[in-house]
Amino acid sequence: MNRLQSNCLIGALIMAAAAGLFFLLTTWHNPSLKPQETVHQKQVCVQPTDLRSLSAVPQDPGRFAAAMTESLNPVEQQQLEQHFHRDYFTPWTASAPLFDGNMVYTSLQQLTHSTWYGENRLPIEPARLQSLLMLADMEQFPSMHEPGIVTRPAFIRVLPTTRPLYKTPDDFPFDRLQFAEIKPNEPVRLLHTSKDGAWLYVETAYANGWVEPDAVRRVDTAQREQILHAEQVVIVRDFVKVQSEDGDILPQPKIGSLYSLIREEPEYWLVKAAVTGKDRYAVITSVRIAKTDARRHPLHFSPENVTLISAELLKTPYGWGEIYRNRDCSATTRDFFLTFGILLPRNSYQQITSGPSISLSNLSNTDKKARLRELGIPFRTLLYHKGHIMLYAGLFAEQPVVLHTAWALPYKEPGCTEQLFILGKTLFTTLTAGEELPLVKGTSLDRLDSMLILPHYEQTGAKPD
Template sequence: MKGGKRTGSQAGETAISPLSRCTGRRALYAAGVLTLLPALLAACTHRERKIPPDAELADVLLLPQRLDGYAADAADSLPIPPPCRAQLLEEFRREYFRPWSGGPSPFDIAQTKGGMIAVARGKWYGQNRRRVDSAFLRTLLESCALESFPSRNDPAIAVLPSHLRGLPTTLPLFEKFGDFPFDQLEYPQMKLNEPLRVLHATTDGLWLFVETPYSCGWVDARAVALVDRGVMKRWLDGELLVLVRDFQKVSDGRGGGFRAKIGTLLPLCGVREGDWEVAVASADDSRSAVIREVRLPREGALPFPVSFDARTIPLLGNQLAGGAYGWGEMYGLRDCSALLRDLFMPFGIWLPRTSRDQIESMPQIDLSKLSPQEKERRLKESGIPFRTLLFKPGHVMLYIGCDRSGRPLVFHNAWSIRLESDRKPQVHYVGKTVVTTLQPGKEIGAAKGSTLLDRVTALGIITGRCRDAMHLP
């Protein structure tokens, strides 16, 4: 949820009836579930409830967390007509390869520069829970050489998965004492061999300020190699494969390798002994990109783009389900917007990086002035499973259909749920990718007015971008 509030998904309410979305699905009343829920409901004095820190939400216990059944139920509405598919793919290629276009940066350079200055002049806590020394921040800002920012315009490529940072340091800055994991310098992770544009360097040359397809920030210079037209041509003009196995090992052709995420794009060179042969860029001694051909197992990648259907959605989504929450992709994990970006990348469907940018990238239906019941009714009328995003400030979710009781369900990476309390604010941590209703957490005392249904403000349909071409409703 980079760019939003740090509350994650603060949600509440669910019923505890057996849930089944398709004929023949078994009810999920396992004995362990039935014995656990009463313990979750036990209350102590006032409205305070002692909830075990690792207690699962009833939604997570009772709703299937794999996407196979939901995708099967929505199978008839999943296919995207060819004109729209072509339009979405053209948009994806334009955005993905933008750093190599030579055109103006889509990011506000003056605002970016001003933001670095403001951060360096702020008051922060460090990893040791003490105030960060202002002298350290001044030295850090001086190393940015902002008086000449930006000073370069060089096409490049990410030669290893690496994190962007708001300032050239790996040390965190926290707004409050004990504010982990919300490091305000943590920006998105670059995927292996993503197109980049180098815009600047620190005075010592150890950090580069780069533009990626969806963000910009500082990165360790060892993660970047400059590219010439020949290297760019391999990605721009050749057939591409996309990784469909998360954290797939990819060789660097020199005896080493990387763990690369779903959505990583690599040029296809051929097939050898049942394996894919792909091109991988690495850096030579002069920090220029060199191409090596390496092998990938066939099950680790598919030709790009992948078809959008009831087989491929679970193929990707089931690997992401249950994945731990990672603010700004900390530790190589995902937050709410990174989850959806990576889920849709293999299909050639572009989503920007932050939750707000994602919902604003498509036509929206304003839900902010509706009651919870009206919001739910509007979602059922207008939402298309697996093509519809729901937004509340700081959080984004994928609508995947309704359960047997007619309650809308969402697939999302949620951080926490705010609990009702007479004392200081309390939260229960979800901390992973889950399938829930829009009212998860009622059984553990979610705060009144804090559910996803209460706070959702907009609905967007991804294929609504194709309205002019397809006459979509």
């Protein structure tokens, strides 16, 4: 073999090896690509970048709030404040757990009957779930019954772990163990501890689950009495500055966090905040919050206040269970109404069934819209379909509009697999958002099940007609 032939052979071998390496790398980083397939053989399904049904709706809360005509009278407002105060501080005043321990135990046991996936997209070993259940030690629940207070924002988890539980390998962001975020200064009841002492089981007025123990502290009788009998101010913007009189910066609260008022200064509120003490108990200290970041609680249902809170909520990305300190649909409605003195449960179904809801399930789409125009009160009406809650905001171009926090619109084009048009934030839409797509489940209007007008008569003392 001459030198030219030898060089050609070596070059061919190098090219073949490089091609093989490229193939291995391609299949390694694309696990869904089978060895006999190539990228060019896969169906290309182009996703739209914008939808007319979304872009046509103005993202201006002031425009919708300006149409508000109904407000609460002074008697109704007073009744609402009393009702809220009673419910919000229930973890401190109740003589027994607010949530059924047997139901909690049963629901946790049911987790072991399904296949779940972890953060690495691989199935979770059943032994890992069993070890978490053993760690929870629910056979001994409740092992304590002590009033506490939140000293920093923290996530409530279904099991004592920070690791996720997904239904499918591609189920992000829906970690089924992520439940809610508790707010600074929030009253809680300490009910249980994990076997290793690394987690505490707490309940608030609207949620229950596991939190990291450094996020909560016990409160004594004197501390509780100070807070229970004080006027409250409510945070009206997310992630605001809270500073002690010594200059220390406290963890940033979100909309709906409450602080007991000491006094009002020209530029700031001087309020009480719970911080971590040297022992198991909280220390109540004085902190300053800018007047622009908080208001006296509860806010009145005025166009100005509705515009303020809605505009802030519009900045929120989607976050299942408030992961990353964002919001999902029911966290948005809960925080909105919390500022106005209405305490809602944590999830969408519990919210719509928290009062005398009106069924819409057997109506045509035309009749649903007619019923909304007839009965719906802008920014005081919840709309529900399975798995999703929305706040009715009024009409745009004669179509009902809602404020809601949504993840995505699932749709399926012919010849393509199911895809998601990602919304991923809080926004105003009509109930027919995404109607130009072949939606898998139909529009929200198609699926609309019920409505609830807030506050309902049980909260204000007003008798229904």
